[in-house]
Amino acid sequence: MLSSERFTVAPPGTIEFGEGALQTLGAAVTSLGRTRAFVVTDAGIVRAGIVASVEQVLTDSRVDFEVFSEVEPNPSMSTVDRAGELARRFGDAVVVAVGGGSSLDAAKAVALAAVNSGSAADLDVAAGTAVAGLPVVAVPTTAGTGAETNGFGVIQDTAAHCKVYVGDASVAPRVSILDPALTIGLPPAATAATGVDALVHAVESLTSRGRNPLSEAYARHAVRLVGRWLPVAVADGSNREARAQMLLGSHLAGLALSRSGLGLVHGIAHAVTAYTGAVHGVALAAVLEGVLEHNLPTSTPQYAAIAGDLGVDRTDAGEETNARAAIAACRDLTEQTSVRTTLTALGCAPDLVPELARTALADPVTRNTPRMPTDEALRELLTAAL
Ligand SMILES: NC(=O)c1ccc[n+]([C@@H]2O[C@H](COP(=O)([O-])OP(=O)(O)OC[C@H]3O[C@@H](n4cnc5c(N)ncnc54)[C@H](O)[C@@H]3O)[C@@H](O)[C@H]2O)c1
Structure with a gap:
């Protein structure tokens, strides 16, 4: 009941959407009171020719820039710290994040590191161990993570085999440039894996313990668009x-x-990637059906709504039948796009299951899952996905 709800919504950043929106990048930098840009990206974006276009726009706008292009997929803390040191030396600037979630997440941590000392791992503005970061402009080149919408970077702690969160509201992108032309060159496998990430974001958001009417409205429309x-x-x-x-x-x-917030699909996928290096969206697809089945008793109405959004509901069927149809449709989407796989194919041996379960349950992203499994139930779920 809305009359018993209470929620707060922070103002979102500026969105420049549409083909050719990249041309507004120079104006975005100067609108933030700077004439310098520290660009954070990866080698694949350089090879795709996107960084050359970014450099051209910045040059045309008389924005002085430096490029760090060594972000790896699932960026590590050591890469973030190396880029942070270079950004610190470059001085006051806008951090321009160009790429998929890996570059966007790394850039947020770099924006914090640039004005603080020590490793990004220890920077927590809310706890008083860091000051607010440099402003960030995001230019996503994949359609999946939505990392341009928030201030947290998901960074890999390679020693501890887990993902950690580095960020602050100050590094949530002030401007996001959503230029679909930049995603045209993304190969089919990456298009599929990143797209499944968007689907899972919407589905997990709809059933999250932290959902509110606004998040539900965004998530339902996202399900429709991604499904279609x-x-x-x-x-x-x-x-x-x-x-x-x-x-x-x-x-x-x-x-x-x-x-x-999200839920258990993401908690498990983070653990799987931390142990095997699996592509984020592929790790999600390996456990999606199992987690949705596990959540069915608590999330039947939400899944039934998803069935409607995916066009697989039947008006003469009951809520549970429609909810099951939604689970099947999500699985079919991952099959149709060739993302569905097993944990074994991703390199998880049966003896890794206890560690995966422990890491997934400890991941803060799992906190909002609608039906928290016991350690034993999660081991069973993971074993079934091998
Ligand atoms: N902060 C968040 O809200 C959030 C949400 C979900 C996921 N993530 C994180 O995002 C990361 C995954 O990001 P991703 O799935 O976007 O992949 P990615 O950023 O790792 O990129 C994957 C590959 O695609 C290439 N690529 C990207 N765009 C391209 C283009 N237009 N043309 C050609 N090649 C291109 C990159 O060079 C890279 O090699 C993970 O680390 C995950 O944890 C963050």
């Missing part, structure tokens, strides 16, 4: 309508998750 357009974008990457719809869907799913 992900298979099209994977089958034909040059389909401009599919690319635009997916970039919007990913952004809406990001707005949803940033307001609600």
Whole structure:
């Protein structure tokens, strides 16, 4: 009942959406009172020619810049610290994040590290161990993470085999440039894996303990867009309508998750990636069906709504039948886009199961899952996904 709800919504940053929006990058930097930009990106974005376009726009706008292009997929703390040191030496600037979630997340941590000393791992503005970071402008080149919608970077602690969260509201992107043309060159496998991430964001947000009416509105529309357009974008990457719809869907799913939190699918996937290096979206797909089945008793109405959004509901069927149809449709989407796999194929041996369960349950992202499993139940779920 809305009359018993109480929620707070922080103001979102400016969005520049549409083909050619990259041309507004120079103006975005100067609107933040700076004429210098520290660009954080990765080698794949350089190879795709996107960094050259970014450099051209900045040059045309008389913005002085330096580029750090060594972010790896699932960025590590040591990479963030190396980039942070370079940004500190570069001085007062806007941090421009160009790439997928890895570059965007690394850039947020770099923006904090640039004005603080020590490792990014120890920077916590809320706890008083750090001051607010440099302003960030985000230019996503994948349609999946929605990382442009929030101030936390998901960074890998390679020694402890887990993902940790580095960030602050001060490094939530002040401007996000959503230019679908930048996603046209993303290969089919990466399009599929990142798109599944957006789907899971929306689905987990809808059932999260932290959901509210606003996050639900974002998530429901994201489910519709991703369900309709992900298979099209994977089958034909040059389909401009599919690319635009997916970039919007990913952004809406990001707005949803940033307001609600996520759940166990993400908690397990973070653990799997930390131990095996698996691609984030592929790790999600390996356990998606099992977690949705586990959550069914607490999340039947939400899953039934998802069935409607994916167009697989039947008006003559009961809520539980429609909820099961939603679970099957989510699984089918991961199959149709060739992302579905097993934990074994990702390199998880049976003796890793206890460690995966322990790490997933300790991940803060799992806190909002609607039906917390016991350690034993989670081991069973993981074993079934091997
Ligand atoms: N902060 C958040 O809200 C949030 C949410 C979900 C996931 N994440 C994190 O995001 C990361 C995953 O990000 P991702 O799935 O976007 O992948 P990614 O950033 O790791 O990129 C994957 C690969 O795709 C390449 N690539 C990206 N865009 C391209 C393009 N347009 N053309 C050609 N190649 C391109 C990159 O070079 C890279 O090699 C994980 O670390 C995950 O934990 C963060």
